[in-house]
Amino acid sequence: MAETTTIDLLSGWPAQSLFPTNELSSAAVAVLKIPETYRAGLNYGDDEGYLPLRQNLRKYLANFYTPERKASVDRVCITGGASQNLACILQVFTDPLVTRTVWIIEPSYYLAFRIFEDAGFHGDKLRGVPPDEGGVDLGFLETAMKQVESTPAETTQQPIKPCQPHRKIYRHIIYCVPTFSNPTGLIMPLSKRQELLQLARKHDALLICDDVYDFLRWPSRPGVEVKQATATLPRIVDLDILDDEKDATSFGNCVSNGSFSKILGPGCRVGWGESTPRFIHGLTQAGSTRSGGAPSQMMSTIINELFKENFLEAHIEKTLIPEYARRYALFLAAIKHDLYPLGFRLDESVINRETVGGFFMWLQLPDGIDCYQLAARAATHGVSFSIGPTTAVTRPLEVDLPFKNFIRLCFTFEEDHRLVEGVRRIALAAG
Ligand SMILES: Cc1ncc(COP(=O)(O)O)c(C=O)c1O
Structure with a gap:
């Protein structure tokens, strides 16, 4: 035809x-039948999100990414998807007068650009980092960061946001899609991930990694089966865990932005953030979450049902x-x-x-x-x-x-x- x-x-x-319409439909019915789940789902949620979903996610992510140290549940919060969470991250952890530059590893997911603009980053404050064969020219990035830091800021650099214990204002933001990049499909090699993290630590940068495609991987040779349900490479957020003490007290230098959009359906508007407990606590103290509770609370209870029997x-x-x-x-x-x-x-x-x-x-x-x-x-x-x-x-x-x-x-x-x-x-x- x-x-x-x-x-x-x-x-x-x-x-x-x-x-998965049948399973979502059964999950919705199951949630709405039981007072414990429908009360949780239809009420305001905890700032961190629905605890059973956070616990299930923590287990699932640990099995998939196999990090050296298993993440505690306070490293994970529920979000309204990667786009919404990016906006919240910028609300809490940046200040357009103090944060010097947002660095975009190019080519990049272009719909993120306006989220940065909405947070006050445009013109000279929103800059691209060109690719090299490993996906990102880190030499360029380091030189450009040094250049920015050696140039006096145009403003007094007094933050326009109030100082709060849950907030840390980073000097730089680096945004990337390390695995199966949108648009190139590239996987950033381990050595680049490590170098990028070192650079972030050195220059007080927060690495925001949209890790939204990681689960969708297969052998390039047709007919070969995926052997294990594990990740291709460690996420940068897993490389950023040093020891218990640092993990408990530091904001860290990386946040992983996860989403159910590509693995269930974008209309679910549910995702997750993972970072140090201090960072995650800060993120969940965004004004809109303090007022409205975690986003997508009802849908979180429905998605949680899909972890039953490993669906x-x-x-x-x-x-x-x-x-x-x-x-x-x-x-x-x-x-x-x-x-x-x-x-x-x-x-x-x-x-x-x-x-x-x-x-x-x-x-x-x-x-x-x-x-x-x-x-x-x-x-x-x-x-x-x-x-x-x-x-x-x-x-x-x-x-x-x-x-x-x-x-x-x-x-x-x-x-x-x-x-x-x-x-x-x-x-x-x-x-
Ligand atoms: C890299 C990247 N980040 C974020 C998103 C949007 O994610 P969400 O639907 O969770 O907001 C997309 C969707 O295309 C994407 O490719």
């Missing part, structure tokens, strides 16, 4: 056919991963068949890694066409995707926009035949 509607390779959305883990391992791995292989084959002969390329170091994952492919365009030209022509052929320059912080003085010979394609949202047809239409647009 001919596809008449625009094929959406732009939206970074999960497959709608994989939403959530089985859903990820037995439903999402095989299906996304299949779509990935199909999409990759279509790109190689239709677009490689025209000169399009994917990063071999990403697609040939033992483990691949996430939601996106980052496609380099052939010489002679840029992403603006291709997107305009693609629109007439009925296919959409996001274009490279949107993934970089705006650079008003630079004529040569970064990443203009790249596009980002999402392979999880559309069904098989539309994925293949979408690639065919890109080929037509480029031809």
